[in-house]
Amino acid sequence: xxxxxxxxxxxxxxxxxxxxxxxxxxxxxxxxxxxxxxxxxxxxxxxxxxxxxxxxxxxxxxxxxxxxxxxxxxxxxxxxxxxxxxxxxxxxxxxxxxxxxxxxxxxxxxxxxxxxxxxxxxxxxxxxxxxxxxxxxxxxxxxxxxxxxxxxxxxxxxxxxxxxxxxxxxxxxxxxxxxxxxxxxxxxxxxxxxxxxxxxxxxxxxxxxxxxxxxxxxxxxxxxxxxxxxxxxxxxxxxxxxxxxxxxxxxxxxxxxxxxxxxxxxxxxxxxxxxxxxxxxxxxxxxxxxxxxxxxxxxxxxxxxxxxxxxxxxxxxxxxxxxxxxxxxxxxxxxxxxxxxxxxxxxxxxx
Amino acid sequence: xxxxxxxxxxxxxxxxxxxxxxxxxxxxxxxxxxxxxxxxxxxxxxxxxxxxxxxxxxxxxxxxxxxxxxxxxxxxxxxxxxxxxxxxxxxxxxxxxxxxxxxxxxxxxxxxxxxxxxxxxxxxxxxxxxxxxxxxxxxxxxxxxxxxxxxxxxxxxxxxxxxxxxxxxxxxxxxxxxxxxxxxxxxxxxxxxxxxxxxxxxxxxxxxxxxxxxxxxxxxxxxxxxxxxxxxxxxxxxxxxxxxxxxxxxxxxxxxxxxxxxxxxxxxxxxxxxxxxxxxxxxxxxxxxxxxxxxxxxxxxxxxxxxxxxxxxxxxxxxxxxxxxxxxxxxxxxxxxxxxxxxxxxxxxxx
Numbered sequence: 269x270x271x272x273x274x275x276x277x278x279x280x281x282x283x284x285x286x287x288x289x290x291x292x293x294x295x296x297x298x299x300x301x302x303x304x305x306x307x308x309x310x311x312x313x314x315x316x317x318x319x320x321x322x323x324x325x326x327x328x329x330x331x332x333x334x335x336x337x338x339x340x341x342x343x344x345x346x347x348x349x350x351x352x353x354x355x356x357x358x359x360x361x362x363x364x365x366x367x368x369x370x371x372x373x374x375x376x377x378x379x380x381x382x383x384x385x386x387x388x389x390x391x392x393x394x395x396x397x398x399x400x401x402x403x404x405x406x407x408x409x410x411x412x413x414x415x416x417x418x419x420x421x422x423x424x425x426x427x428x429x430x431x432x433x434x435x436x437x438x439x440x441x442x443x444x445x446x447x448x449x450x451x452x453x454x455x456x457x458x459x460x461x462x463x464x465x466x467x468x469x470x471x472x473x474x475x476x477x478x479x480x481x482x483x484x485x486x487x488x489x490x491x492x493x494x495x496x497x498x499x500x501x502x503x504x505x506x507x508x509x510x511x512x513x514x515x516x517x518x519x520x521x522x523x524x525x526x527x528x529x530x531x532x533x534x535x536x537x538x539x540x541x542x543x544x545x546x547x548x549x550x551x552x553x554x555x556x557x558x559x560x561x562x563x564x565x566x567x568x569x570x571x572x573x574x575x576x577x578x579x580x581x582x583x584x585x586x587x588x589x590x591x592x593x594x595x596x597x598x599x600x601x602x603x604x605x606x607x608x609x610x611x612x613x614x615x616x617x618x619x
Numbered sequence: 620x621x622x623x624x625x626x627x628x629x630x631x632x633x634x635x636x637x638x639x640x641x642x643x644x645x646x647x648x649x650x651x652x653x654x655x656x657x658x659x660x661x662x663x664x665x666x667x668x669x670x671x672x673x674x675x676x677x678x679x680x681x682x683x684x685x686x687x688x689x690x691x692x693x694x695x696x697x698x699x700x701x702x703x704x705x706x707x708x709x710x711x712x713x714x715x716x717x718x719x720x721x722x723x724x725x726x727x728x729x730x731x732x733x734x735x736x737x738x739x740x741x742x743x744x745x746x747x748x749x750x751x752x753x754x755x756x757x758x759x760x761x762x763x764x765x766x767x768x769x770x771x772x773x774x775x776x777x778x779x780x781x782x783x784x785x786x787x788x789x790x791x792x793x794x795x796x797x798x799x800x801x802x803x804x805x806x807x808x809x810x811x812x813x814x815x816x817x818x819x820x821x822x823x824x825x826x827x828x829x830x831x832x833x834x835x836x837x838x839x840x841x842x843x844x845x846x847x848x849x850x851x852x853x854x855x856x857x858x859x860x861x862x863x864x865x866x867x868x869x870x871x872x873x874x875x876x877x878x879x880x881x882x883x884x885x886x887x888x889x890x891x892x893x894x895x896x897x898x899x900x901x902x903x904x905x906x907x908x909x910x911x912x913x914x915x916x917x918x919x920x921x922x923x924x925x926x927x928x929x930x931x932x933x934x935x936x937x938x939x940x941x942x943x944x945x946x947x948x949x950x951x952x953x954x955x956x957x958x959x960x961x962x963x964x965x966x967x968x969x970x
Binding site: 355363468477 | 621622623624625626627628631632633634635636637639641647650652653654655656657661662665666669670671672673674675676677678679703704706707710714715716717718719735736738739794795796819820828832833834835836837846847849850852853854855856857858859860861862863864865866867870
């Protein structure tokens with residue numbers, strides 16, 4: 269508390285990201301990073317930019333990257349907005365498109381940054397309870413609102429909503445913006461990006477942090493009709509002209525060019541996930557069906573928090589949320605097969 | 620205009636950055652970049668980070684970089700805040716520290732992003748006219764306010780305010796935050812950072828974009844007592860947990876380690892500036908005394924806009940602001956001696 273602070277600062281409850289340990293021998297299954305590094309072509313493209321040209325500002329519009337994304341999804345460059353990680357993109361979305369008289373709607377169990385943004389921009393919101401199986405039911409969102417957002421697959425549950433349900437929502441909900449946050453969609457879902465030309469109020473966000481193995485580079489993006497993109501550009505150009513540095517533009521652009529590597533990596537993660545689910549079910553875990561690069565798993569005969577602590581003793585970190593309805597679950601990122609085996613061994617020794 | 624936009628979006632007047640031309644044969648003296656590349660040690664440090672570790676999130680607190688900055692200025696790490704370019708740092712400052720009942724004060728001729736931030740966060744402000752010689756007079760700021768900000772040296776004038784005047788302001792103005800924006804201070808001014816331990820309401824911002832030749836990397840920082848830094852951290856952690864990517868953290872940290880290179884580069888730019896001033900005064904320009912890596916110069920016998928257009932025909936771009944009081948001036952970034960010679964030749968041929 270300080271008399272120098274703006275009023276809003278006193279009321280903020282900031283987001284707490286998963287731990288980034290400074291010792292490297294831990295098996296790190298806590299922040300949904302990809303167990304495989306980025307494409308060698310990405311590293312090459314970044315290296316080619318590590319020159320004296322770093323003295324120059326980057327392209328404020330990141331046209332090269334926006335074009336690479338547009339080409340990948342067969343949309344127009346003007347339908348793409350890029351930012352410094354999808355967290356920044358989401359922040360701009362909340363400020364630019366979600367501040368209305370009616371409350372924003374999102375699930376009660378979801379990405380815990382959403383209510384934080386609402387605090388920062390003083391946006392009214394209403395949490396819509398997931399059903400008991402942690403599924404989103406679209407009918408629950410058929411009510412007056414100033415916007416709707418949910419991840420698909422949802423986080424931290426991993427549970428997928430099929431595209432036809434999203435389209436049913438868009439057909440009924442035409443007066444406010446619907447954001448589908450697809451951070452994890454490449455691990456088992458279908459993107460809603462194919463719907464943007466049909467629904468002027470649809471915005472789809474993605475990131476290179478997960479399926480493209482570039483969490484360390486900070487690049488996220490939103491796709492939608494130019495009317496929505498323009499709102500984001502106006503906010504971005506009133507906040508920071510150059511959100512993406514030269515290396516991020518080069519690396520992320522190259523990531524979209526190497527489609528084969530991307531597909532192979534996603535496939536490996538999906539295979540490992542299915543194997544891990546089988547192993548954990550054998551150990552008595554209740555696991556929510558996952559279309560993500562993580563699973564949401566409830567142990568039997570031990571509390572989730574106890575188990576998280578015990579795993580840490582074994583050098584393995586996973587994510588535990590001390591929140592109603594999910595405090596008996598652990599969110600476990602899919603690692604390499606070796607890492608997953610170590611996890612299963614540790615669980616066997618603990619349980 | 621769109622019914623989907625939040626109210627604030629309709630009223631924004633975004634900042635327009637200087638042109639980043641996509642053809643490289645232009646002599647680019649328009650956005651105050653350093654004519655010399657970053658230290659070779661910076662490039663080396665970045666290259667060492669271009670590995671599979673890019674799959675992992677960066678340190679959300681950028682501790683390595685904050686420590687490097689703290690060591691450089693002989694302050695504590697907790698007195699340093701870092702962001703994705705000083706534009707992002709300034710945006711957080713406006714939201715976290717400048718939104719009060721009384722208006723924010725800044726010069727009428729200054730960094731044109733300041734009123735844009737005020738628009739984004741709905742902050743009342745009052746512009747204080749520079750004196751006729753474009754100098755800031757501290758006495759003009761002795762009035763009720765919700766904060767004070769100015770660049771030192773000022774932009775786009777390049778004119779410096781001496782440190783004793785800043786201290787006189789701080790002695791009198793104790794109820795609101797004073798931000799000294801030192802983007803250009805290394806080219807001829809004394810930093811106010813030595814005052815932060817004496818004045819709890821002082822915040823000093825700097826950037827690696829200018830004197831450390833890293834505009835392409837997007838790293839800025841603020842230094843002040845931990846009470847002010849905490850406000851910025853709270854806003855940052857409600858906006859984007861990981862504003863700096865792994866490469867930016869590595870490169871900027873290395874830039875602070877290579878003090879010799881930094882000093883040499885600054886010295887070269889200052890020498891070139893003094894030589895260019897002599898040449899331009901010989902051509903009849905009226906030049907505001909500059910402590911920056913640019914000069915603010917009014918031509919005689921030709922309008923500034925005409926001259927800007929004519930220089931572009933010669934393949935040289937400089938910055939012209941079509942604004943009251945300064946529309947007969949050009950802001951010219953100091954280039955290499957070769958570039959400056961080309962500029963002088965072109966001017967001779969035009970005038």
